[in-house]
Amino acid sequence: MAGAAPLNTDARAGVIFFAHGSRDPLWRQPIEAVAQALKARYPHALCACAYLELTEPDLATAAQGLIAQGCTHITILPMFLGTGRHARNDLPVLVDGLRQQHPAVEFEIATAVGEDPRVTELLAVIAAQYTA
Numbered sequence: 730m731a732g733a734a735p736l737n738t739d740a741r742a743g744v745i746f747f748a749h750g751s752r753d754p755l756w757r758q759p760i761e762a763v764a765q766a767l768k769a770r771y772p773h774a775l776c777a778c779a780y781l782e783l784t785e786p787d788l789a790t791a792a793q794g795l796i797a798q799g800c801t802h803i804t805i806l807p808m809f810l811g812t813g814r815h816a817r818n819d820l821p822v823l824v825d826g827l828r829q830q831h832p833a834v835e836f837e838i839a840t841a842v843g844e845d846p847r848v849t850e851l852l853a854v855i856a857a858q859y860t861a
Contacts (some may be wrong), residue, residue: 743775745791745799748808749815750780757784763843777799781823783817788823792831802835803827810843 731861748760757778764776771860775798777790786794795803805824807816816838824836842848 733827740828743777743795743797743798743803745788745803745804745807746776746778747820748778748780750782750784752783752833763808769846779805781819784813789827789830792834792836796831797836797844801833802837804837804839806839807841809841812841812844816841818852 730786746760746764748757751757757780760778764778767774775795777786777791777794779788781785781788792803803835805820807820809816824838826832827836
């Protein structure tokens with residue numbers, strides 16, 4: 730991952746980090762830290778965080794913010810360890826609504842971050858420190 734360049738070099742592309750949400754205001758900090766790390770590494774990257782419930786902004790609000798910045802291609806990156814009910818059922822319905830509201834914008838749903846082999850490997854490295 731070190732030195733990795735952004736795959737999409739289109740200046741009109743953006744990413745939304747999509748997570749569940751929580752009533753606990755501290756819960757969102759790790760999600761927002763990922764967005765901040767992306768911006769620190771790639772200052773021109775367009776990104777936002779969005780939450781399914783209990784936390785703002787919601788997906789529509791985050792998408793509208795990126796569209797206002799000129800995004801015409803938005804990838805929604807589910808910040809889940811796996812593709813469960815929310816990623817499999819709820820998220821596609823929300824994205825279909827976005828497609829209807831913003832037909833000039835291309836919306837893409839990425840695979841849940843936890844299903845990326847690099848995340849699996851990193852979690853194994855973290856867990857290894859607790860083994861004998």
